Amino acid sequence: MNNPINKNGFPTPLSKPVVAPFSQNSRFATAGQFITVVLIWSLTPLSAVWTVHEIHWAWGLFIRFSLAIPIxxxxxxxxxxxxxVHPQALLSYAAGALGLFASMAFCYMGASRVxxxxxxxxYGSAPFVSGLVAIYIFRSEKFSAYQWLGLLLGMLGLYFALGLNEQNLLLDRFGIGLEIVAMLLYVLSAFAVRAVAANIHPVSQMTGATIMSWLGYCSLLPFFSSDMPDELPSLDxxxxxxxxxxxxxxxxxIFYYQLLNKVKPTTLMLMNIICPVLATLWGTWLNHELLSSHFILGLxxxxxxxxxYALRVPGK
Structure with missing residues (x-):
């Protein structure tokens, strides 16, 4: 996701999307889009782990974006x-690639360790980071008391979920660090796109950033030529x-950009609440990942x- 972030910590559309017409019962269409995005995003971390289980992260991302471009x-x-393809548009694609290229690279590197x-x-903590960046760097908003409470609870949740309260940290420290860097780059990319302000159609922004990211992965492959896959991967x-x-x-x-124009930001915040919960279920069910009591408390x-954090004080 590489687009501007609004005051609720969510990306805002760069321009009004030209969307395909839906049926007259738009509520069902919107609900279907919401559920689809939640399901897709909740399964995405597991897809990263399964990819790097057999394929080097650079080649896995290269193949992923090679398939994504024609689509x-x-x-x-x-x-x-x-x-x-004017200069400002290219700069916007580069800002978007900061999330698709740099962030995904760190994410997939960490996926082999955590x-x-x-x-x-x-990644569920990204809205908190976005809000802090908006406050202390861009000075574009102020937190309400509810949001400061939410930030405190969220950071406390990360503390327990990552096992930082344990004397002997069970999780890979380097892997955690890679994922945190990936999340920070993901947030930074959204603000970078906003700073460029190229006013590009969201679908064009996605396509341009995808192509530029693919070129970035192409430039990395010579350094990992010895890790090139020499056989077909497993079904998983x-x-x-x-x-x-x-x-x-x-x-x-595409569905997310359409939802931005249809539902309230507080409704979109439900995605950030539901996705980590579902991702935990998928990880334990499909990948047999173990859960500790501290992780459940942190979640x-x-x-x-x-x-x-999603609550807004009436009248503000």
Whole structure:
């Protein structure tokens, strides 16, 4: 996700999307989009873990974006929008690639060291980081008392979920660090796109950033030529790569941009609350990841923090 962030910690559309017409019962269509995005995002951390289980992270991302580009171009044709190539647009794509290229690189590197449940809970804290950046760097907003309480609960949740209260940290410290850097780059990318302010159609922004990220991965491959896959991946890994290319990179983003124009930001905040919970269920069920009591407590505190963070004081 590489687009401006509003005062609730969510991206705002760069321009009004030209969306395909839905049926007259738009409520069901909107609910379907919401559920689809939640399901896709909750499974994305697991797809990263399954990908790097057999394939080097650089090659896994290269294959993912190689598959995503033709799908993104097909979406361009379907929505009947063009990809601008003027200097400001290219700069906007580069800002978006900070999230798709740099952030994903760190995310996939960390995915070989930490379980998908940890990835999901770290990314679940992104709205807090976005809010702090908006306050202390851009000085574009102020937190309410509810949001400060939410931030405190969220940070306390991370403290327990990552096992930082344990004397002997069970999780890989380097892996946790990689995922935190990935989350920070993800947030920074959204603010960078806002700073460029190229006013590009969201689908074009997605496609341009995807292509630029793919070029970045191409430049990395010579350094990892010895890790090039020499055999077909297992069914799990193949499904993970195709899933991340089709659903995570393209479909979820298009639906999310449409939801931005249909539902309230507080409703969108439910995604950040639901996704870590579902991702934990997928990780334990499909990947047999172990859960500690401290992780469950941390997850509950994070969800409570996000719920408080979504509250707005009436009249403000």
């Amino acid at each position: 993104a171009l097909a979406c361009q044709a379907y929505f009947k929008v063009k990809i601008p 379980p998908s449940t940890v990835i999901s809970i770290i 890994t193949a499904i993970a790569i195709v899933y991340s290319a089709v659903f995570s990179s393209v479909l979820a983003m 509950l505190l994070l969800c409570m923090g996000l719920a408080c």
